[in-house]
Amino acid sequence: MLDIKPIVEAPGAEDYLCLFVGSEVVVSLRRSPEDIWMRHEAESIFGTQAVGEPMGYWCGRPCYALEVDQQQINAMEHTKGHLLTLFGRVSAAAFATYGRALQMLSWRRDHQFCGRCGSATEAADAGKALACGACGLTAYPRLHPCVIVAVGRGDELLLAEAAGGRTGFHSTLAGFIEPGETAEEAVIREVREEVGLTVSNVRYFQSQPWPFPSQLMLGFFADYVAGEITVEPSEIARAGWYRKGHEPRVPPPASIAGQLINHFYASH
Ligand SMILES: [Zn+2]
Incomplete structure (x- = not known):
């Protein structure tokens, strides 16, 4: 590695x-x-x-x-x-x-040019940073933390197909963490926004870098508490509860979504 x-x-x-x-x-x-x-x-x-x-x-x-x-x-x-x-x-x-x-x-x-003053930047901190000699601004590579969550209701798993149907997969829900928000709060907000459900008991699973362009996917499990599935059509085409063996086509096991799904079904 x-x-x-x-x-x-x-x-x-x-x-x-x-x-x-x-x-x-x-x-x-x-x-x-x-x-x-x-x-x-x-x-x-x-x-x-x-x-x-x-x-x-x-x-x-x-x-x-x-x-x-x-x-x-x-x-x-x-x-x-x-x-x-x-x-x-x-x-x-x-x-x-x-x-x-x-x-x-x-x-x-x-980041060839400083975002604050427009001067050319140059490598600093052993190549880990780009610094502006004119105003002193230092820029490190930017990561975008995202949450991705497997929501369980007993032995059923919430799976959703993204709007646009580009992948052909039903997957776990995911979204960017907002400034000022914890990852756990982002999980609760994303599930509420995308499918209208309330969840709790948010537990961390594992993470995966996703360089398209620069996400860090933070995987979580969460438990269903209340609500009926009501999809936000700009983000989700359809969503439903699926028992093991009855799930639609899901992402490959190399992805964190696939790992969340496999882990959920293996433990229910
Ligand atoms: Zn500058």
Whole structure:
């Protein structure tokens, strides 16, 4: 897995590099994307000389994120695509590493200029921050904490299909945490807003980074207390209570939604 800490050695030929063109990840067609590129490959294949954004250590060696030139992509040898295409195809650790790379590159691209005074920023704090020399503002990569919650009513689980039906899944409810709100309060508010139900006994499960663009999904369980399902149509197409074995199509087990669902049914 990725060990996030400052890189102490000089860039070397065997550093690992997560390569992107814009927001699309670049992988080799000749091997698994689990095998992250090395610097000597990036230099010889893609002609890049830039060091890249330091990310930490992958499998004990320095790891960087780097953008390469689209012109260097050879369709017979490499492919580029949305990072989600790797979800479930690579280990959770490798996916998190690619996700960190995508977020670091997006953050650098989107914070080239100070949001307060408009001057150019430069790397600070060993590459962990971007600082403005003119006004002193320091910007760290931004994360967006979200809650995702499995609501239980006895042995029934609340599952909902998002408005727009883009995924074809019924899933657990999720939403962004508002400024000034605890994660537990966000769970209670989101369930009330999206399906009109009152829940209590909010308990933390586990978390998952979700780099689209920069969410941290905080998983919870909660218990139904009162109310009839009344969906908010701008967010939810349909929702219902499902017993084990009768659930509709749900997200894959690699996702925190899938893990919440599996964990609920395994314990009821
Ligand atoms: Zn500034």
